[in-house]
Amino acid sequence: MQNILRMANENADLNSKEQKLLIFRAKCILYDISKLILFVAFFAVIHKLSCFVFAFLIFYPIRQISGGLHFKHYFSCLVFSFVYMYLVVVVLSPLTLELAVVVPILAVCAAVVYAIGPMRPPSRPALSKQEFAEHRKKAFRIVCYEAVLVVLFSDHRLASAGYWTIILHTLQLIMALIIKKGGERNA
Numbered sequence: 236m237q238n239i240l241r242m243a244n245e246n247a248d249l250n251s252k253e254q255k256l257l258i259f260r261a262k263c264i265l266y267d268i269s270k271l272i273l274f275v276a277f278f279a280v281i282h283k284l285s286c287f288v289f290a291f292l293i294f295y296p297i298r299q300i301s302g303g304l305h306f307k308h309y310f311s312c313l314v315f316s317f318v319y320m321y322l323v324v325v326v327l328s329p330l331t332l333e334l335a336v337v338v339p340i341l342a343v344c345a346a347v348v349y350a351i352g353p354m355r356p357p358s359r360p361a362l363s364k365q366e367f368a369e370h371r372k373k374a375f376r377i378v379c380y381e382a383v384l385v386v387l388f389s390d391h392r393l394a395s396a397g398y399w400t401i402i403l404h405t406l407q408l409i410m411a412l413i414i415k416k417g418g419e420r421n422a
Contacts, residue, residue, distance in 0.1 A: 256360070259359075266309055266312070270312075270313055270316055271291075273313070273317075274287060274291075274316075274317070274320055275287070275288075277317075278320075278324060281325070283324050283325060285393065286324045286328055286393060286396050287320060287324050289393040289396050289397065290320065290323045290324055290328070290396040290397070290399075290400045291320070293381050293385075293396070293397045293400040293401065294320075294323075294400050294404060296377050296381075297348070297374060297377055297378060297381070297401070297404050298404065300353065300370055300373050300374040300377060301348050301351070301352075301353055301354065301370070301374035301377075301404075301408060302353045302354040302355050302356075302408075302411070303354055303404065303407045303408050303411050304354075304407050304410060304411045304414070305354075305355075305356035305411070319403060319407070322399075322403060323396055323399050323400050323403060324396060327395070327396075327399040327403075328393075328395045328396040328399055329395070330395065330399075331394075331395045332395070332398070334386065334389050337385070337386065337389065337398050338386060340398070340402060341378075341382035341385070341386070341398060341401060341402075342382070343405075344378060344382070344401050344402060344404075344405040345375055345378040345379050345382060347405050347408065347409065348374050348375060348378050348404075348405060348408060349371055349372075349374065349375040351408045351409065351411075351412050352367060352370070352371045352374075353367060353370040353371065353374065354408055354411040354412065354415065378401060381397065381401060382398075382401060384397070385397035385398050385401070
């Protein structure tokens, strides 16, 4: 990784902060790709690949914008991500809720995602107030768009994976906020 960075720096004159950011982003991409490969393999073996792919397509845009729980080590992130996806795909997706229950729950989820705002790890640069507001609005729009899709296709067998993904994401955002607030009180 450092050799690649050194070669890139020779052509781009990156300062130390930019080098660290480049390494951080490269590691994030590699970690995410490795987790995705492991998950695809696992859910394919248990014949739940289509449900996983659908849940992942709901999860990824929300996660990228609104953030959530963050871990210091790859393994703890992998375990949490696996448990999250296993809960959605295997445990919760067979549990279908009535549309009259799903709609208000998803509305509350959208409001919570907006209210909590992006939850970024301390290792990432802080957002400006304007960027924070834009991320917050974008996350809200994404959740609303995905909720509408889930409701419109509520009779499809994968719809429950969609709303459970949004619900679990919202719950982990709440947990991230509680952990953050607890850390601020102890700091």
